[in-house]
Amino acid sequence: MALARITRPGLVSIAILVAILWGCVLSERYLSRTSKMETYRALRDMRYLKFKRRVEPATHPRRPAVLPSSSTRPVVG
Numbered sequence: 001m002a003l004a005r006i007t008r009p010g011l012v013s014i015a016i017l018v019a020i021l022w023g024c025v026l027s028e029r030y031l032s033r034t035s036k037m038e039t040y041r042a043l044r045d046m047r048y049l050k051f052k053r054r055v056e057p058a059t060h061p062r063r064p065a066v067l068p069s070s071s072t073r074p075v076v077g
Contacts, residue, residue, distance in 0.1 A: 006014075
């Protein structure tokens with residue numbers, strides 16, 4: 001003699017809740033893995049930028065070319 005009996009709707013609700021729980025577990029693993037990959041990428045980029053700190057001299061700017069004026073009078077207007 002059974003003291004309690006699980007009905008069909010009870011079994012269906014348990015199955016749905018178990019499926020939701022597995023979905024949460026798998027999505028948590030996926031999010032954790034992608035966040036670790038992003039963290040490693042960011043640390044690698046920071047390390048690369050730290051190594052790239054060498055100062056590279058800029059090229060010397062050229063002097064502006066002086067155009068010969070065709071007229072010696074100032075332009076008015």
